[in-house]
Amino acid sequence: MVECRLNCIPDSLACQRHQGEWKKYKLDHSRSTLEGVRRMLQRPEERNPWQPGLRRTIQPHDDDVDDDVEVPRIHYFGPAKFYCVETICAPCGVVIAWTKFDRAESPTNILKFLARVYPTEESRPSYICIDKACRVLRTAISNGSWNMWKETTRFIVDSYHYINHRTVDYLCRKWCNPAPLNGSAPNLIRVAHDKNGREYLQRAFNTQACEQLNSWLGGFESILKRMKTSNFDWFLHSMLFYHTQHTIRRQRQQEQPHQIDENDADEGDEKEDDQEGRHWNVDDS
Numbered sequence: 701m702v703e704c705r706l707n708c709i710p711d712s713l714a715c716q717r718h719q720g721e722w723k724k725y726k727l728d729h730s731r732s733t734l735e736g737v738r739r740m741l742q743r744p745e746e747r748n749p750w751q752p753g754l755r756r757t758i759q760p761h762d763d764d765v766d767d768d769v770e771v772p773r774i775h776y777f778g779p780a781k782f783y784c785v786e787t788i789c790a791p792c793g794v795v796i797a798w799t800k801f802d803r804a805e806s807p808t809n810i811l812k813f814l815a816r817v818y819p820t821e822e823s824r825p826s827y828i829c830i831d832k833a834c835r836v837l838r839t840a841i842s843n844g845s846w847n848m849w850k851e852t853t854r855f856i857v858d859s860y861h862y863i864n865h866r867t868v869d870y871l872c873r874k875w876c877n878p879a880p881l882n883g884s885a886p887n888l889i890r891v892a893h894d895k896n897g898r899e900y901l902q903r904a905f906n907t908q909a910c911e912q913l914n915s916w917l918g919g920f921e922s923i924l925k926r927m928k929t930s931n932f933d934w935f936l937h938s939m940l941f942y943h944t945q946h947t948i949r950r951q952r953q954q955e956q957p958h959q960i961d962e963n964d965a966d967e968g969d970e971k972e973d974d975q976e977g978r979h980w981n982v983d984d985s
Contacts (some may be wrong), residue, residue, distance in 0.1 A: 701714055701715070701718045701721065704717070704718060781925075782800040782801065782802050783801050783802060783803055783804055783805065784800070784801050784805050785798060785799070785800055785801075785917070785936065786798065786799050786800070786801055786805065786809075786810070786813055787910055787913055787914070787940075788813075788814075788817060788910070789909040789910045789913055790909065791905040791906045791907075791909050792906075792909070792947060792951060793906075793909050793912070793913065793943075793947040794944050794947050794948065795913065795940045795943060795944045796817065797813075797817045798936070798937075798940060799813055799816075805832075807832065807835045807836040807838070807839035807840075808839060808843070810830065810832075810836050811836060811839065811840055811843075811845050814828065815845070815848070818853075821851065821852050824849070824852040824853050825853060826852070826853060826854065826887065827853065827854050827855075827856055827885075827887075827888065827905075828853055828854075828855050828856070829855075829856050829857065829858055829878065829905075829907045829910075830855060830856075830857065830858075831857060831858050831860075831861045831910075831911070832857070832861070833855040833856055833857045833861075833872075833876045834855075834857060834865070834869055834871050834872035834875075834876045836855055837855045837871065837875060837876060838871065840855075854875075854885070855875075855876060856876050856877065856878045856888070856907070857872060857876045857877075857878060857907075858878065858907040858908055858911065859878050859879070859903065859907045859908065860908065860911075862876070862877060862878055878903065878907050879901075879903045881901070887904065888903065888904055888905065889901050889902070889903065889904055890902060890903075890904040913943070916943070917936075917939070920935075920939065923935070924936065
């Protein structure tokens with residue numbers, strides 16, 4: 701225990717006074733609690749009947765987080781853990797980069813991560829979608845790092861966050877809208893047609909790509925949380941590599957019917973109706 705100078709009882713890491721905390725730690729980290737032979741893939745924050753409720757401090761999404769403030773520990777029974785894994789994905793789902801945040805998913809950490817991945821103006825994308833883009837934008841303006849982004853990049857929030865945040869945050873509504881209808885970002889919106897041929901506007905890109913990846917990675921949480929740092933890095937990097945390869949292969953398979961249609965179009969106009977039908981079937985899948 702922190703600041704405890706009493707001798708530990710044999711076969712434990714605590715003195716007589718703190719045996720309650722030690723037994724609680726052993727119970728929460730026992731083989732039966734950590735699934736043991738019943739270990740299974742599960743979603744984030746999912747709890748099963750045989751699992752006790754582990755205490756964990758969750759960072760509220762819109763709360764201010766100071767990177768310099770370290771959360772005090774009450775004991776050293778186990779090693780410290782990283783707070784989260786941060787990923788960067790293309791809208792198609794391809795993983796571009798990932799890293800670990802040790803203390804918090806703060807706007808400052810996010811900006812430093814983006815600066816490492818996109819060090820030059822030529823490498824920076826036109827849009828970066830982050831679930832807390834409005835907070836990242838505020839921080840970038842406050843610390844002056846916005847000067848390196850403003851000429852090339854715009855920070856936008858994902859569609860789910862915008863729906864829940866636009867009524868209370870003017871900056872989010874004004875500058876981080878993922879699909880503005882005032883013409884300020886025409887590349888984020890495209891015209892689509894319903895089954896009756898009527899036009900309607902839709903988002904041009906999937907703003908939930910990283911959230912969907914995180915949901916998939918959450919299935920491996922029970923495996924990852926028991927690994928050492930080196931094993932964790934290797935396993936996670938391998939899984940993200942295979943995920944990216946699968947995503948690219950799936951995209952190629954979806955593009956093949958379109959390529960065949962375009963080649964067949966040169967053979968004559970007789971097959972145009974069939975080609976159009978096959979084209980829309982692929983889009984709907």
